[in-house]
Amino acid sequence: MKRLVVLGGGESGAGTALLGQAKGFEVFVSDKGKVKPKYKDVLIHHGIDWEEEQHTEALILNADLVMKSPGIPDSVPLVKALVEKGVEVISEIEFASRYTEATLVGITGSNGKTTTASLTHHLLKNELNVGLAGNIGDSFAKQILEDDFENYVLEISSFQLDGITDFRPHIAVLTNITPDHLDRYDYKFENYIASKFRIVENQTKDDYFIYDADDPVIAEWLSNHSIQSRPLPFSLTKTIDNGAYATQNEIIVTIDNNQIIMPIKKLALDGKHNVKNAMAASTVAHLLKIRKQTIRESLENFQGVEHRLENVLRINKVQYINDSKATNVNATYFALESMESPTIWIVGGQDKGNDYKELFPFINEKVKAIICLGVDNEKLMATFGNMVDIIVETQYMSEAVKVAYKVAEAGDNVLLSPACASFDLFENYEDRGRQFKECVRSL
Structure with a gap:
C-alpha cells in the first residue's frame, strides 16, 4: 500500500486525505499548527492518522507521495529533505486532477481570479453540471470524491501551480500579472511570472488559453515563449478577431466567427476591471456552448463576491x-x-x-x-x-x-x-x- 503524507490539515489537506484514503493510499496528515475542529472531526471520523503542532520526520520522510498545502513554502527544510530523497511533492490541484475525467477550467492571475471564477461558474451552472473549487469553497479533492461533477471551474494560486506536474486545464484563464507574493519568489518578479504561466505548460493544441491582451507583463512573456494551446485574448483597447473586446457600450466575444454581443451598462458589477472579468468568463461560457441568452442574463444578475468591493x-x-x-x-x-x-x-x-x-x-x-x-x-x-x-x-x-x-x-x-x-x-x-x-x- 502506498503511503500518502499530507502536509497541512486545512481545507485542501482534509480533502486530499479523504480522496487519498478512498483511492487506496495509507494516509497520514501532519500540521505544524493546530488543526481546526471541523477538519479534526473529519479525520477522526474516517480513521485517518494525523498530528498537529509538529512534523514528525520519521512518519513523513517514508512517504511515497506528499501533498503540500499551498501555504508551506518550497524552501522549508522538511520539503527540501523530501525532494532530496526523490519523493514527489505536489499540490492538491495536481493530486485531485489525477482522479477525474471532468473538463477543467483553470483560472489564475494576481487579481480578479475569485470574481472571474465565481462569475464563470455562475454563467455555466444553469446549463452544465459544474463545481467551483480550488482556492474557493469545498476543496477540489473533496468534490471529486463526493460530487464528481462533469466540469470544474478552479481558482488557482501561483503556490498551487508550483506543485503541478501533469495538471492540464482544457481552458486556462490568466486575468493579469502584477507583483505579488514576491517574498515567496526570492523577490524576483520573473519567478512569479513563470509560476503563473505554468497553467499552460501541459496544454495541447486541443486546449484554450484566455488572457488579458492589455497586460504588458503577459504580452512580454508571450513574445518570448511559445504555447501549444489556442490563444483567445480579451482587450479593452484593441479589436480582437478571435477572443473578446469591448467598445464604449458593448462586449463582443468571437470564437470561429460565432459572436455574442452584450451591453456593458447591463453588467451587474461596475468598473473597468469587471468588464475584463466579464469578457474572460463569457469567453469560457461561449467555448462551452452556453446559450447567448443565458450568458446575458447571468451577467446581469451576478451578485459579486464577498469582501470584493x-x-x-x-x-x-x-x-x-x-x-x-x-x-x-x-x-x-x-x-x-x-x-x-x-x-x-x-x-x-x-x-x-x-x-x-x-x-x-x-x-x-x-x-x-x-x-x-x-x-x-x-x-x-x-x-x-x-x-x-x-x-x-x-x-x-x-x-x-x-x-x-x-x-x-x-x-x-x-x-x-x-x-x-x-x-x-x-x-x-x-x-x-x-x-x-x-x-x-x-x-
Whole structure:
C-alpha cells in the first residue's frame, strides 16, 4: 500500500486525505499548527492518522507521495529533505486532477481570479453540471470524491501551480500579472511570472488559453515563449478577431466567427476591471456552448463576491465598502479607480514589499483621508503623510471605523481596501472583512 503524507490539515489537506484514503493510499496528515475542529472531526471520523503542532520526520520522510498545502513554502527544510530523497511533492490541484475525467477550467492571475471564477461558474451552472473549487469553497479533492461533477471551474494560486506536474486545464484563464507574493519568489518578479504561466505548460493544441491582451507583463512573456494551446485574448483597447473586446457600450466575444454581443451598462458589477472579468468568463461560457441568452442574463444578475468591493451599508448618506480581499496594491488600484465620490481609505497590514506609486494619482484626486490599520504603519505614514490633510494610525478595526465615521460627510465613501496581507492583526482577509462589516453595523 502506498503511503500518502499530507502536509497541512486545512481545507485542501482534509480533502486530499479523504480522496487519498478512498483511492487506496495509507494516509497520514501532519500540521505544524493546530488543526481546526471541523477538519479534526473529519479525520477522526474516517480513521485517518494525523498530528498537529509538529512534523514528525520519521512518519513523513517514508512517504511515497506528499501533498503540500499551498501555504508551506518550497524552501522549508522538511520539503527540501523530501525532494532530496526523490519523493514527489505536489499540490492538491495536481493530486485531485489525477482522479477525474471532468473538463477543467483553470483560472489564475494576481487579481480578479475569485470574481472571474465565481462569475464563470455562475454563467455555466444553469446549463452544465459544474463545481467551483480550488482556492474557493469545498476543496477540489473533496468534490471529486463526493460530487464528481462533469466540469470544474478552479481558482488557482501561483503556490498551487508550483506543485503541478501533469495538471492540464482544457481552458486556462490568466486575468493579469502584477507583483505579488514576491517574498515567496526570492523577490524576483520573473519567478512569479513563470509560476503563473505554468497553467499552460501541459496544454495541447486541443486546449484554450484566455488572457488579458492589455497586460504588458503577459504580452512580454508571450513574445518570448511559445504555447501549444489556442490563444483567445480579451482587450479593452484593441479589436480582437478571435477572443473578446469591448467598445464604449458593448462586449463582443468571437470564437470561429460565432459572436455574442452584450451591453456593458447591463453588467451587474461596475468598473473597468469587471468588464475584463466579464469578457474572460463569457469567453469560457461561449467555448462551452452556453446559450447567448443565458450568458446575458447571468451577467446581469451576478451578485459579486464577498469582501470584493462589497457595499455594506449607507449611513448618513455615507457608503461603507468592504474590499478586504484587496491584499495587494493592484487590487486597491482597481478599487480606488472605481470610486466616484470623495473617499476615506482604510489601508495597511502585512506589507509584501509594496510600491504604492501607482496609487498616487487617485490619492490626489479622490482620497480625502487615510486611516492606517496595521501593526507597523511607518511605511504608509512616510509614503502618504504629505498627500492628504488627515492621516491617522490605528491598531483596531473598531477604532478605524469610528475614525472614518467622524471624518466622513454626506456623499463620501468609506473604503476598506488594505493593499496588504491581513496576518498582522487578523486571521485572514475574510476575518478582516467580517470585522469591518460588524463594526459598521454597530455604528
